[in-house]
Amino acid sequence: MKHIVIIGGGIAGIETASALTDAGHWVTVIEKEAELGGKLNKWSYLFPDYTPADKVKNDLLSKCREKDFSILSKTEVRTIQRTNGKFYVETSGEQKLEADAVVVATGYELFDARRKEEYGYKIYDHVVTSADLEQMLLPDGDLTVAEGKTPKRIAFVHCVGSRDEKSGNHYCSKVCCITGVKQAIELKKRLPEAEIYCFYMDLRMYGKHFEEIYREAQEKYDIQFIRGRLSEASEKIDKSLLIKAEDTLAGRPLKMNVDLLVLLVGMEAGKGTASAATTCGIGCESSGFLKTADSFLQSNFSEKEGVFLAGSCTAPMSVNDTIVHARSAAMEVNNWLKKQ
Amino acid sequence: MKDFGFTVVKQRTIDYDQFDGRLLNEIIEKEPSFKVCLSCGGCTATCSAANLVSFNVRRISLLLRRGETTELESEIKKCMLCGKCMLVCPRGINLRNVIMLIKKNVQKHKTENS
Numbered sequence: 001m002k003h004i005v006i007i008g009g010g011i012a013g014i015e016t017a018s019a020l021t022d023a024g025h026w027v028t029v030i031e032k033e034a035e036l037g038g039k040l041n042k043w044s045y046l047f048p049d050y051t052p053a054d055k056v057k058n059d060l061l062s063k064c065r066e067k068d069f070s071i072l073s074k075t076e077v078r079t080i081q082r083t084n085g086k087f088y089v090e091t092s093g094e095q096k097l098e099a100d101a102v103v104v105a106t107g108y109e110l111f112d113a114r115r116k117e118e119y120g121y122k123i124y125d126h127v128v129t130s131a132d133l134e135q136m137l138l139p140d141g142d143l144t145v146a147e148g149k150t151p152k153r154i155a156f157v158h159c160v161g162s163r164d165e166k167s168g169n170h171y172c173s174k175v176c177c178i179t180g181v182k183q184a185i186e187l188k189k190r191l192p193e194a195e196i197y198c199f200y201m202d203l204r205m206y207g208k209h210f211e212e213i214y215r216e217a218q219e220k221y222d223i224q225f226i227r228g229r230l231s232e233a234s235e236k237i238d239k240s241l242l243i244k245a246e247d248t249l250a251g252r253p254l255k256m257n258v259d260l261l262v263l264l265v266g267m268e269a270g271k272g273t274a275s276a277a278t279t280c281g282i283g284c285e286s287s288g289f290l291k292t293a294d295s296f297l298q299s300n301f302s303e304k305e306g307v308f309l310a311g312s313c314t315a316p317m318s319v320n321d322t323i324v325h326a327r328s329a330a331m332e333v334n335n336w337l338k339k340q
Numbered sequence: 341m342k343d344f345g346f347t348v349v350k351q352r353t354i355d356y357d358q359f360d361g362r363l364l365n366e367i368i369e370k371e372p373s374f375k376v377c378l379s380c381g382g383c384t385a386t387c388s389a390a391n392l393v394s395f396n397v398r399r400i401s402l403l404l405r406r407g408e409t410t411e412l413e414s415e416i417k418k419c420m421l422c423g424k425c426m427l428v429c430p431r432g433i434n435l436r437n438v439i440m441l442i443k444k445n446v447q448k449h450k451t452e453n454s
Binding site: 215218219222224227247249250252253254255256257 | 352353354355356357372375376377379398399402405406431
C-alpha cells in the first residue's frame with residue numbers, strides 16, 4: 001500500500017484525500033488548525049446558488065467519514081526530505097512519516113484589508129470585509145450600524161488587495177466579483193429599503209450562472225454598479241462614511257455618503273503556502289502562488305517529482321474549481337504511483 | 341455688482357447625496373429593461389446622430405442615473421429616434437422608449453439643484 005501525505009485540510013486536501021483513499025491508498029492529512037475545512041469555515045453561503053457553506057463542508061466530510069485516512073490536526077510540516085524515492089516528513093508534533101508522494105493543498109489567505117489604510121478598515125466603525133459580512137449575513141447576524149440604525153446606503157468596493165501593485169498583488173483574485181454581487185443581493189433581501197452600490201474596475205463574471213446573477217442584481221434587486229476605484233473613505237461624526245471615486249464612465253469625480261462599506265478582499269498565497277514551498281523545495285510564481293509544471297496538462301504537478309499540487313495554493317480558485325482541481329490531483333497522484 | 345474678474349466655478353464632483361432620482365424611477369417603472377445597461381457603448385457606436393454631432397447615447401443612461409436632468413434635456417434633442425441602438429444592445433434595452441419617456445417627463449422633474 002502506498003502512503004500519501006497531504007499538507008492542508010481545507011476542501012482541496014479533504015477531497016484529494018477522499019479520492020486517493022477510494023483508489024486504495026493510505027493517506028495522512030496534516031492540518032494546522034484544530035478543525036478541517038480551511039477557509040470554507042469563514043463563509044456562510046456560496047455563489048452561485050446560496051448553498052450554505054456548512055452543507056458543502058459537511059457533504060465533503062461525510063464522504064470521508066466512511067473512509068479510512070489519518071488526520072493530524074494542529075500540526076504543521078517541519079521538514080520534507082526525499083531519499084531513494086521516499087519522502088520523509090517531520091511534523092511540529094514530532095511525528096516522522098514516510099510517504100510515496102506529497103500533495104500540497106495549503107490554500108490561500110485573505111488579504112489583510114488594514115493594508116489599504118485609505119479605506120479605513122479597523123479604523124472606522126462601519127468598514128467591513130466580505131468575510132466579516134458573511135458572518136453578518138447569518139440568520140442571527142447583526143446588520144445594524146451606529147445607534148442601532150439600519151443602513152440606508154451600502155457600498156461594495158471590488159478588487160481590495162487584487163489588481164493592485166501597491167498592495168503587492170498584481171493579479172485578479174477571481175472570486176470577489178461574484179462574491180460582491182452575491183452579497184449585495186443577500187443584503188438587499190435582508191434590507192429591502194437600502195440602496196446598494198458596487199464600485200468596480202471590471203466585472204469578471206467568468207463562471208456558470210455568474211452573468212445571470214449579475215443581471216438579476218441589476219434587474220430584480222436594483223443594485224447599482226459604478227465603474228471606478230475608490231480613492232478613500234473618511235468617517236463622519238455620525239459614523240457614516242464619505243467615499244470618493246471617479247465615475248469613470250462619466251469622467252467625473254463622485255462622492256457619496258454611505259452607512260456601511262464592504263471591502264471585497266482578495267486572495268493571497270499566504271504563509272502556509274510559502275512555507276510549503278520552502279519545505280518541499282518547489283517554486284512560486286511572482287504572485288506567490290505555487291508554480292505548476294505547465295499551464296495546461298500538468299496543473300497538478302509541481303516542478304519536483306512526487307510533489308503534487310491541489311487547489312488554491314496554485315491560484316485563486318472558487319470552491320467548485322478547488323474541488324475539481326483536488327480530484328484531478330488525486331488522479332494524477334494515482335497514475336504516477338502506478339508507474340513507480 | 342462690480343466685476344472683479346472672478347467667477348464661482350461650479351463643482352464638477354457628482355455629489356450623490358444631492359441625487360434626485362425621480363425621473364430615473366419613473367423611467368425604470370415604465371421601461372424596466374433600462375435597469376440592465378452594461379455601459380458597453382454598442383449603442384453609441386452605431387448611433388446615426390453620434391456620427392454627425394457630439395452626442396453620446398450611452399451617456400443618456402449615465403446622466404439619468406446621476407440625476408443630471410438639465411443636461412439630459414438638451415442632449416436627447418439630438419436623438420433622431422432611428423432605433424439602431426436597440427438593434428445593437430446586447431441586453432435588449434428599449435432605448436428609444438427610454439428617450440421618449442425622458443422627453444415626456446423631464447419637465448415635470450426638473451428641479452433647482454439639477
